Amino acid sequence: MGTPWPARPPGRARRWAFADEAYRGLLTASALFVFVIAALIVYESARGSGLSVRTFGWSFLTSTEWDPVAGRFGALPYLYGTLVSSGLAMLLSVPLGLGAAVFLAELAPQRVGDAVAFVVELLASIPSIVYGIWGLFVLAPFLRTALEPWLIRHLGFLPLFEGFPFGIGMLNAGIVLAVMVLPTIVSLSREILLSTPRTLREAALALGSTRSEAIGVVLDAARPGILGAVILGLGRALGETMAVTMVIGNASRISASLLAPGATMASVIANEFTEATGDLYLSALIEIALVLFVLTLLVNAVARLLVHWAAGGRRDVAGTA
């Protein structure tokens, strides 16, 4: 796109041609720097993980053994933890977020919608460490004393809910992550709903639809964009570090129960990076960072494409994350 400039009048400004070119070159160099940084991220994480990649190959992703003393590293428990905690977060946040977005875009009076959207965006600016401290000192005791004993008593026959009420663990991480990605899902979905043509609602209502049926029509039209918003939220959940590190319990094992402590790729890096002794250990952690990077890259790339496509290049959508 870019702002269209008037054509240069012929015959003048020749004098400034050099200055113009130099200025343009300077700005172009800054733009190129964006690529440089992206390339540096790829290069550094690839270089740092080289040793680990050469030593373990693909088994790094399939082995569950994480033994710094013996020098054997497998990232499967962390991959599992990342996917399960993020999956749980999406399970909780997608229905809630969609409902809230529909409320804000379709049902609430504009002023209320704007006000709540403002509050939700404030949620997005809360640092993740604050979510973490809340999850650790408020949510965890609640889960330990109230919700988890209840789950064990009534649903304990499922492997999902067996074990002891620790308070910290996969469930806590899932809930905290859900709270953290809600703002992304709500505000992007609201934007997308607001950008669908008004005529869709009018046509549906004119045909005798109830309000909820008209909303169904609008949701159908907004589906790709909403899917993009959800995937963008997923990308955020996958890479979230501090809050998860504080509430997941940091145990490098795979357990079926959501109540058991676990670990994610981000949390194991946060916990062990400064204490990593030996090149192989460090390299293994950097390889986890590389895997995490590639994972979020894929997820975000898909989401951005969907959102851009659905919103037709509208502003805000891209800049919100």
Added chain:
Amino acid sequence: MSPAQPSAPQRLQPRGPSWNRRAWNAGVLSACWLAAATVVLPLALIVWHLLAKGLPAMNLAFFLHMPKPVGEPGGGMANAIVGTLILVALGAAIAVPIGVGAGVWLSEYGRGRFASMVRYTADVLAGVPSIVVGVVAYGLVVVPMGRFSALAGGVALGILMLPTIVRSTEEVVRLVPRSYREAALALGAPRWRTIQQVVIPAASAGIVTATMLALARAAGETAPLLFTALGNRFWSLQLDQPMASLPVFIFDYARAPYEDWNRQAWTGALVLIMLVTLLSAVLRITLRRLPGRS
């Protein structure tokens, strides 16, 4: 047979939707209400707990004193607060010139495939997990320098700020009316002076707000500082030495097994969030009032 008498035109009675459709409608609508309320609930809870647990330990000493050893009551996070400001300033020193330059380029020259690649790359960079950025800054700065340093932390925060600054600068610069550019050119100004002295100043309020928003976000980042700036229990202003920061401090204090430290973690979180949300709330409001923004 008599011709069929046209019956009196029957009035079309508008029949409402059947009861089950009405019930479904009511159910869906109230579910949406409920969802909206549930989404706001955690914010209310978090703010409530922050105030309830953070306020009691908040006093002047918290801002002015150094951390005390375990067991000694009192003490503050003066070094962490100053450290956060320094680290954010370092990050800004790296990200603002480049980010604004790239944003202006995108708005004023950015056409074609290369420009959309820059945009796309910036958007993708915005989604890179901050812990990954930390790992990268570790490899780029900490390893060559041989020690953890404030500089490394600044580099990490700078990388994190960059995408936001690029994209929002582009947006606000694009809002400058075309007539400004035409007027400047008509007066005989070359293009670079038009951009530098007319377009950028016209967008400066927006650029500053966008930048501050990026800074506020970076101020709350913990993960990229864990193994770059590391943290420091002592007063240090040296950029080549480890430096304390508020988020890392909160992290350490929250995980410590001492109740007094945990209390201070809450207070630290309250201070941090005041810093961050106040800043971004004020900015969001001024952003909205910006001329030309609907």
